[in-house]
Amino acid sequence: MQFNQVLENVTTYEAGKPIELVVREYGVNPNDVIKLASNENPYGTSPKVVEKIKQLVQNMFIYPDDSMYELKEALANKFDLTNKHVIIGSGSDQILEYCVHAKCEKGSKILMAKTTFAMYEIYGKQTGAKIIKTEDDQHNLEQFSKLYKEHGADVIFLCLPNNPLGECLDRDDVYAFLETVDKETLVVVDGAYQEYAAFKDEKKRINAKDLIANFPNAIYLGTFSKAYALGGMRVGYGIAQPEIINTLYKLRAPFNITTLTLAAAIEALKDEEFVTECIAKNFEEMTRYEDYANSRGFEFIPSYTNFITIKFGDKFVSKVVAQKLLEKGVIVRDLTGYGQNAIRITIGRNEQNTKVFEQLDEVLEKLK
Numbered sequence: 478m479q480f481n482q483v484l485e486n487v488t489t490y491e492a493g494k495p496i497e498l499v500v501r502e503y504g505v506n507p508n509d510v511i512k513l514a515s516n517e518n519p520y521g522t523s524p525k526v527v528e529k530i531k532q533l534v535q536n537m538f539i540y541p542d543d544s545m546y547e548l549k550e551a552l553a554n555k556f557d558l559t560n561k562h563v564i565i566g567s568g569s570d571q572i573l574e575y576c577v578h579a580k581c582e583k584g585s586k587i588l589m590a591k592t593t594f595a596m597y598e599i600y601g602k603q604t605g606a607k608i609i610k611t612e613d614d615q616h617n618l619e620q621f622s623k624l625y626k627e628h629g630a631d632v633i634f635l636c637l638p639n640n641p642l643g644e645c646l647d648r649d650d651v652y653a654f655l656e657t658v659d660k661e662t663l664v665v666v667d668g669a670y671q672e673y674a675a676f677k678d679e680k681k682r683i684n685a686k687d688l689i690a691n692f693p694n695a696i697y698l699g700t701f702s703k704a705y706a707l708g709g710m711r712v713g714y715g716i717a718q719p720e721i722i723n724t725l726y727k728l729r730a731p732f733n734i735t736t737l738t739l740a741a742a743i744e745a746l747k748d749e750e751f752v753t754e755c756i757a758k759n760f761e762e763m764t765r766y767e768d769y770a771n772s773r774g775f776e777f778i779p780s781y782t783n784f785i786t787i788k789f790g791d792k793f794v795s796k797v798v799a800q801k802l803l804e805k806g807v808i809v810r811d812l813t814g815y816g817q818n819a820i821r822i823t824i825g826r827n828e829q830n831t832k833v834f835e836q837l838d839e840v841l842e843k844l845k
Contacts, residue, residue: 483583483605490595494808505806511832513823514810516640516670516784518706520758520826522741523751526707529744530737541736548739551746552714556685561719564726567733569669569700569713574600575725576696576715580631580663581606588630590616592642592815594667597634606631614817615644615778618654625658633658636667637683638674641812641821643780647680655692663721664695669713672704674781676756681781685716693718703783704752705745710738759783762824769834773841786812788819793844795820801840807833 493514500507513519549560556562566572573596581587583605589597592614601608609628611620616639625633638645651666658664668683675682685697696717701707712734715725745752766785770777776788789795795818799811810821825833 483602487599487602488595490599491814493810494803496808499803499806499808503804503806510806510808511825511829512808513784513825513829513833514808514821515708516703516782516823517708518704518755518783519823519829520706520755522706523745523748525748525751526741526744529740533737533740536736539736541732541734541739543731545734545739548734548743551743552716555746556716558686558716562689562716562722564715564717564722564729565734566713566715566729567711567738568702569667569698569715570596571733572696572698572713572715572725573597573665573667575728576663576665577601577604577606577632578728579724585631586628587632587634588621588624588628589634590614590621590636590639592639592817593634593636594640595815597636601632615639615642616646618646618650621654622657625662629659630662633662633664634667635664636669638670638681638781640667640669640782641784641810641815641817642786643778643782643784643821645674645678645681645781648683649680651683652691655695658692658694660694662694664692666695666697668697669700669703670782671699672752673756673759673783676753677760677781689716689718693720696721701742701745704756705742706755707738707741707745710735710741712738712742756783758826759824762827762830765830765834766822766824769837784821784823786817786819786821788817790818793841794818797844798837798840801844802833802836805836805840807836809833 496510496512499505499510545565549563552563553560577600581604585606587601587606588609591610598608609624611617688695688697696715698715700713770787778786796811796813799809799820812819
Protein backbone atom coordinates (compact mmCIF):
# COMPACT_ATOMS: atom_id res chain seq x y z
CA MET A 478 0.00 0.00 0.00
CA GLN A 479 1.29 3.47 -0.86
CA PHE A 480 1.46 6.05 1.91
CA ASN A 481 2.58 9.65 2.05
CA GLN A 482 6.22 9.60 0.91
CA VAL A 483 7.40 12.03 3.59
CA LEU A 484 6.67 9.35 6.21
CA GLU A 485 9.56 7.27 4.88
CA ASN A 486 11.93 9.65 6.67
CA VAL A 487 9.98 9.72 9.94
CA THR A 488 11.18 7.70 12.92
CA THR A 489 8.87 6.42 15.65
CA TYR A 490 9.22 8.07 19.05
CA GLU A 491 10.26 5.62 21.76
CA ALA A 492 8.77 6.50 25.13
CA GLY A 493 10.30 5.53 28.46
CA LYS A 494 9.85 1.87 29.36
CA PRO A 495 6.82 1.12 31.56
CA ILE A 496 6.88 -0.70 34.90
CA GLU A 497 4.79 -3.51 33.40
CA LEU A 498 7.55 -4.36 30.91
CA VAL A 499 10.15 -4.76 33.66
CA VAL A 500 7.83 -6.99 35.67
CA ARG A 501 6.96 -9.09 32.63
CA GLU A 502 10.41 -9.50 31.12
CA TYR A 503 12.69 -9.58 34.15
CA GLY A 504 10.45 -10.96 36.89
CA VAL A 505 10.96 -7.99 39.18
CA ASN A 506 8.34 -7.46 41.87
CA PRO A 507 6.28 -4.42 40.80
CA ASN A 508 6.70 -2.95 44.28
CA ASP A 509 10.48 -3.01 43.81
CA VAL A 510 10.56 -1.26 40.44
CA ILE A 511 11.87 2.32 40.44
CA LYS A 512 10.78 4.23 37.34
CA LEU A 513 12.94 7.29 36.81
CA ALA A 514 12.87 7.55 33.03
CA SER A 515 9.90 9.75 32.11
CA ASN A 516 10.34 12.77 34.41
CA GLU A 517 7.14 12.19 36.31
CA ASN A 518 6.64 13.80 39.71
CA PRO A 519 7.83 11.07 42.14
CA TYR A 520 5.69 12.44 44.96
CA GLY A 521 2.50 11.54 43.16
CA THR A 522 -0.56 13.62 42.42
CA SER A 523 -1.92 16.24 44.81
CA PRO A 524 -4.30 14.59 47.32
CA LYS A 525 -6.84 17.28 46.47
CA VAL A 526 -6.79 16.21 42.83
CA VAL A 527 -7.17 12.55 43.77
CA GLU A 528 -10.20 13.34 45.93
CA LYS A 529 -11.79 15.37 43.13
CA ILE A 530 -11.39 12.54 40.64
CA LYS A 531 -12.99 10.07 43.05
CA GLN A 532 -16.06 12.28 43.11
CA LEU A 533 -16.32 12.37 39.31
CA VAL A 534 -15.57 8.77 38.33
CA GLN A 535 -19.26 7.96 38.04
CA ASN A 536 -19.61 10.66 35.34
CA MET A 537 -17.26 9.01 32.85
CA PHE A 538 -20.17 8.17 30.53
CA ILE A 539 -20.79 11.88 29.89
CA TYR A 540 -18.90 13.71 27.14
CA PRO A 541 -16.52 16.38 28.46
CA ASP A 542 -17.19 20.10 28.25
CA ASP A 543 -15.63 20.73 24.85
CA SER A 544 -15.45 24.48 25.48
CA MET A 545 -13.05 23.68 28.36
CA TYR A 546 -14.24 27.01 29.74
CA GLU A 547 -13.33 26.45 33.38
CA LEU A 548 -9.79 25.27 32.69
CA LYS A 549 -9.15 28.02 30.14
CA GLU A 550 -10.41 30.60 32.62
CA ALA A 551 -8.15 29.19 35.34
CA LEU A 552 -5.12 29.35 33.05
CA ALA A 553 -6.07 32.83 31.85
CA ASN A 554 -6.19 33.99 35.46
CA LYS A 555 -2.87 32.31 36.21
CA PHE A 556 -1.16 34.22 33.40
CA ASP A 557 -3.26 37.41 33.72
CA LEU A 558 -4.68 37.05 30.21
CA THR A 559 -8.06 36.18 28.67
CA ASN A 560 -9.25 32.73 27.64
CA LYS A 561 -8.86 33.85 24.03
CA HIS A 562 -5.12 33.52 24.59
CA VAL A 563 -5.38 29.85 25.65
CA ILE A 564 -5.62 26.52 23.86
CA ILE A 565 -5.76 23.14 25.63
CA GLY A 566 -4.22 19.97 24.27
CA SER A 567 -3.81 16.33 25.14
CA GLY A 568 -0.43 17.14 26.61
CA SER A 569 1.59 20.08 25.30
CA ASP A 570 2.78 17.55 22.73
CA GLN A 571 -0.49 17.99 20.88
CA ILE A 572 -0.01 21.76 20.73
CA LEU A 573 3.46 21.17 19.27
CA GLU A 574 1.82 19.13 16.53
CA TYR A 575 -0.72 21.89 15.87
CA CYS A 576 2.04 24.49 15.56
CA VAL A 577 4.01 22.51 13.00
CA HIS A 578 1.00 21.56 10.89
CA ALA A 579 -0.31 25.13 10.97
CA LYS A 580 2.94 26.58 9.60
CA CYS A 581 4.73 23.87 7.66
CA GLU A 582 4.50 21.98 4.40
CA LYS A 583 7.01 20.34 2.11
CA GLY A 584 10.00 22.65 1.78
CA SER A 585 9.34 24.59 4.99
CA LYS A 586 12.21 25.04 7.45
CA ILE A 587 12.35 24.31 11.16
CA LEU A 588 15.24 25.46 13.36
CA MET A 589 16.15 23.74 16.62
CA ALA A 590 19.04 22.71 18.86
CA LYS A 591 20.99 19.60 17.87
CA THR A 592 19.88 17.66 20.94
CA THR A 593 16.38 18.50 22.09
CA PHE A 594 12.89 16.99 22.35
CA ALA A 595 12.61 14.39 19.58
CA MET A 596 9.02 15.18 18.64
CA TYR A 597 10.01 18.56 17.15
CA GLU A 598 11.83 16.79 14.35
CA ILE A 599 9.25 14.01 14.01
CA TYR A 600 6.35 16.44 13.60
CA GLY A 601 8.41 18.50 11.19
CA LYS A 602 9.27 15.56 8.97
CA GLN A 603 5.61 14.54 8.89
CA THR A 604 4.98 17.68 6.85
CA GLY A 605 8.05 17.28 4.66
CA ALA A 606 9.78 20.25 6.29
CA LYS A 607 13.57 20.60 6.30
CA ILE A 608 15.11 20.30 9.75
CA ILE A 609 17.96 22.69 10.56
CA LYS A 610 20.00 22.00 13.71
CA THR A 611 22.74 23.81 15.57
CA GLU A 612 26.20 22.27 15.77
CA ASP A 613 26.22 22.26 19.57
CA ASP A 614 24.04 19.83 21.51
CA GLN A 615 22.85 22.50 23.92
CA HIS A 616 21.06 25.71 22.95
CA ASN A 617 23.63 28.08 21.48
CA LEU A 618 21.95 31.32 20.43
CA GLU A 619 24.92 32.47 18.36
CA GLN A 620 24.51 29.35 16.24
CA PHE A 621 20.74 29.85 16.13
CA SER A 622 21.29 33.39 14.85
CA LYS A 623 23.83 32.33 12.25
CA LEU A 624 21.61 29.55 10.90
CA TYR A 625 18.54 31.79 10.91
CA LYS A 626 20.36 34.43 8.89
CA GLU A 627 21.57 31.79 6.42
CA HIS A 628 18.40 29.76 5.99
CA GLY A 629 15.49 31.53 7.65
CA ALA A 630 12.83 29.37 9.33
CA ASP A 631 9.07 28.95 9.40
CA VAL A 632 9.24 27.59 12.95
CA ILE A 633 11.88 27.92 15.67
CA PHE A 634 11.80 25.59 18.67
CA LEU A 635 13.32 26.73 21.96
CA CYS A 636 13.09 24.17 24.77
CA LEU A 637 13.53 26.17 27.98
CA PRO A 638 14.78 24.29 29.90
CA ASN A 639 15.93 21.68 27.44
CA ASN A 640 14.83 18.08 27.40
CA PRO A 641 16.75 15.71 27.46
CA LEU A 642 19.86 17.61 28.59
CA GLY A 643 18.52 19.96 31.27
CA GLU A 644 20.28 23.24 30.46
CA CYS A 645 18.38 26.51 30.24
CA LEU A 646 19.00 29.87 28.59
CA ASP A 647 18.57 33.16 30.44
CA ARG A 648 15.38 35.03 29.57
CA ASP A 649 17.22 38.22 28.57
CA ASP A 650 19.36 36.32 26.08
CA VAL A 651 16.27 34.66 24.62
CA TYR A 652 14.53 38.02 24.22
CA ALA A 653 17.58 39.54 22.54
CA PHE A 654 17.54 36.70 20.00
CA LEU A 655 13.80 36.99 19.41
CA GLU A 656 14.24 40.67 18.54
CA THR A 657 16.09 39.50 15.41
CA VAL A 658 13.42 37.03 14.30
CA ASP A 659 10.98 37.93 11.53
CA LYS A 660 7.36 38.25 12.63
CA GLU A 661 6.32 35.61 10.08
CA THR A 662 8.40 32.99 11.91
CA LEU A 663 6.49 31.12 14.60
CA VAL A 664 8.62 30.80 17.74
CA VAL A 665 7.61 27.92 19.99
CA VAL A 666 8.88 28.30 23.54
CA ASP A 667 8.46 24.89 25.16
CA GLY A 668 8.16 25.52 28.89
CA ALA A 669 7.36 21.97 30.01
CA TYR A 670 9.94 22.30 32.82
CA GLN A 671 9.65 26.06 33.40
CA GLU A 672 8.31 25.65 36.93
CA TYR A 673 11.61 24.03 37.90
CA ALA A 674 13.85 26.51 36.08
CA ALA A 675 12.04 29.54 37.53
CA PHE A 676 12.31 28.09 41.04
CA LYS A 677 16.06 27.53 40.74
CA ASP A 678 16.99 30.76 38.98
CA GLU A 679 14.75 33.78 38.38
CA LYS A 680 16.86 34.69 35.33
CA LYS A 681 15.47 31.62 33.58
CA ARG A 682 11.80 32.49 34.13
CA ILE A 683 9.75 33.04 30.98
CA ASN A 684 6.59 34.98 31.73
CA ALA A 685 4.02 33.92 29.14
CA LYS A 686 2.12 37.22 29.18
CA ASP A 687 5.30 39.22 28.76
CA LEU A 688 6.59 36.89 26.04
CA ILE A 689 3.58 37.15 23.76
CA ALA A 690 3.17 40.88 24.39
CA ASN A 691 6.70 41.56 23.21
CA PHE A 692 6.75 38.88 20.54
CA PRO A 693 3.28 38.29 19.03
CA ASN A 694 4.78 35.58 16.80
CA ALA A 695 5.64 33.47 19.85
CA ILE A 696 3.65 30.79 21.64
CA TYR A 697 4.40 29.52 25.13
CA LEU A 698 3.68 25.87 25.89
CA GLY A 699 3.09 24.46 29.36
CA THR A 700 2.13 21.06 30.70
CA PHE A 701 0.52 19.43 33.72
CA SER A 702 2.60 16.27 33.25
CA LYS A 703 5.70 17.31 35.21
CA ALA A 704 5.48 19.62 38.22
CA TYR A 705 1.68 19.22 38.47
CA ALA A 706 2.01 15.42 38.47
CA LEU A 707 -0.67 14.61 35.90
CA GLY A 708 1.41 12.71 33.34
CA GLY A 709 -1.19 9.97 33.09
CA MET A 710 -4.01 12.43 32.41
CA ARG A 711 -2.42 13.98 29.29
CA VAL A 712 -3.12 17.69 29.46
CA GLY A 713 -1.11 20.71 28.36
CA TYR A 714 -1.72 24.18 27.00
CA GLY A 715 -0.54 26.93 24.70
CA ILE A 716 -0.49 30.66 25.44
CA ALA A 717 -0.39 33.01 22.44
CA GLN A 718 -2.09 35.92 20.74
CA PRO A 719 -5.69 35.16 19.63
CA GLU A 720 -4.70 35.08 15.94
CA ILE A 721 -2.42 32.11 16.60
CA ILE A 722 -4.84 30.40 18.98
CA ASN A 723 -7.74 30.68 16.53
CA THR A 724 -5.63 29.13 13.78
CA LEU A 725 -4.52 26.22 15.96
CA TYR A 726 -8.14 25.51 16.89
CA LYS A 727 -8.78 24.64 13.25
CA LEU A 728 -6.54 21.59 13.75
CA ARG A 729 -8.13 20.41 16.99
CA ALA A 730 -10.46 17.43 17.02
CA PRO A 731 -13.50 17.73 19.30
CA PHE A 732 -13.35 16.26 22.81
CA ASN A 733 -9.56 15.94 22.82
CA ILE A 734 -9.55 16.25 26.63
CA THR A 735 -11.48 13.92 28.94
CA THR A 736 -13.87 14.90 31.70
CA LEU A 737 -11.53 13.57 34.39
CA THR A 738 -8.52 15.27 32.82
CA LEU A 739 -10.24 18.65 32.82
CA ALA A 740 -11.24 18.28 36.46
CA ALA A 741 -7.76 17.13 37.48
CA ALA A 742 -6.04 20.07 35.81
CA ILE A 743 -8.47 22.60 37.29
CA GLU A 744 -7.96 21.18 40.77
CA ALA A 745 -4.18 20.98 40.35
CA LEU A 746 -4.00 24.71 39.65
CA LYS A 747 -5.65 25.31 43.03
CA ASP A 748 -2.87 23.49 44.89
CA GLU A 749 0.27 25.46 44.04
CA GLU A 750 1.61 24.77 47.54
CA PHE A 751 1.90 21.07 46.67
CA VAL A 752 3.74 21.91 43.44
CA THR A 753 6.22 24.22 45.19
CA GLU A 754 6.95 21.62 47.88
CA CYS A 755 7.66 18.97 45.25
CA ILE A 756 9.98 21.27 43.32
CA ALA A 757 11.92 22.19 46.48
CA LYS A 758 12.43 18.52 47.31
CA ASN A 759 13.53 17.90 43.73
CA PHE A 760 16.46 20.28 43.97
CA GLU A 761 17.42 19.07 47.44
CA GLU A 762 17.73 15.54 46.07
CA MET A 763 19.45 16.66 42.86
CA THR A 764 22.53 17.68 44.84
CA ARG A 765 22.97 14.01 45.76
CA TYR A 766 23.20 13.09 42.08
CA GLU A 767 25.68 15.88 41.45
CA ASP A 768 27.81 14.65 44.37
CA TYR A 769 27.57 11.09 43.09
CA ALA A 770 28.66 12.07 39.58
CA ASN A 771 31.59 14.07 40.96
CA SER A 772 32.69 11.19 43.19
CA ARG A 773 32.72 8.89 40.17
CA GLY A 774 34.45 11.35 37.88
CA PHE A 775 31.42 11.61 35.56
CA GLU A 776 30.46 14.80 33.78
CA PHE A 777 26.91 16.04 34.32
CA ILE A 778 24.94 18.91 32.85
CA PRO A 779 23.76 21.44 35.47
CA SER A 780 20.01 20.91 35.37
CA TYR A 781 17.08 23.30 35.69
CA THR A 782 14.55 20.48 35.50
CA ASN A 783 13.46 17.42 37.48
CA PHE A 784 16.10 15.20 35.89
CA ILE A 785 19.86 15.06 35.50
CA THR A 786 21.94 13.91 32.54
CA ILE A 787 25.11 12.02 33.48
CA LYS A 788 27.76 11.43 30.83
CA PHE A 789 30.05 8.39 30.93
CA GLY A 790 32.75 9.59 28.54
CA ASP A 791 35.01 6.66 27.69
CA LYS A 792 34.46 4.93 31.04
CA PHE A 793 31.23 3.02 30.34
CA VAL A 794 28.63 2.53 27.60
CA SER A 795 25.33 4.15 28.55
CA LYS A 796 23.21 1.62 26.66
CA VAL A 797 24.76 -1.24 28.63
CA VAL A 798 24.47 0.59 31.96
CA ALA A 799 20.80 1.42 31.35
CA GLN A 800 20.04 -2.18 30.37
CA LYS A 801 21.74 -3.62 33.46
CA LEU A 802 19.83 -1.22 35.68
CA LEU A 803 16.61 -2.20 33.91
CA GLU A 804 17.23 -5.85 34.72
CA LYS A 805 17.52 -4.83 38.38
CA GLY A 806 14.23 -2.95 38.25
CA VAL A 807 15.63 0.58 37.89
CA ILE A 808 14.30 2.35 34.78
CA VAL A 809 16.38 5.27 33.50
CA ARG A 810 16.60 6.83 30.05
CA ASP A 811 19.49 5.85 27.80
CA LEU A 812 20.39 8.77 25.52
CA THR A 813 22.22 6.77 22.85
CA GLY A 814 19.38 7.59 20.45
CA TYR A 815 20.18 11.27 20.96
CA GLY A 816 23.83 10.70 20.10
CA GLN A 817 24.88 10.89 23.74
CA ASN A 818 26.83 8.32 25.76
CA ALA A 819 24.77 9.30 28.77
CA ILE A 820 21.78 8.42 30.89
CA ARG A 821 19.01 10.75 31.99
CA ILE A 822 17.65 10.09 35.47
CA THR A 823 14.49 11.62 36.89
CA ILE A 824 15.15 12.88 40.42
CA GLY A 825 13.18 10.51 42.63
CA ARG A 826 12.22 10.44 46.28
CA ASN A 827 15.00 10.16 48.87
CA GLU A 828 14.67 6.40 49.34
CA GLN A 829 14.43 5.81 45.59
CA ASN A 830 17.60 7.77 44.94
CA THR A 831 19.47 5.88 47.64
CA LYS A 832 18.56 2.61 45.94
CA VAL A 833 19.57 3.97 42.52
CA PHE A 834 23.05 4.81 43.82
CA GLU A 835 23.38 1.33 45.33
CA GLN A 836 22.24 -0.42 42.15
CA LEU A 837 24.35 1.83 39.94
CA ASP A 838 27.42 1.08 42.05
CA GLU A 839 26.80 -2.65 41.62
CA VAL A 840 26.32 -2.35 37.86
CA LEU A 841 29.41 -0.19 37.34
CA GLU A 842 31.54 -2.50 39.48
CA LYS A 843 30.58 -5.49 37.34
CA LEU A 844 31.19 -3.58 34.12
CA LYS A 845 34.73 -2.51 35.01
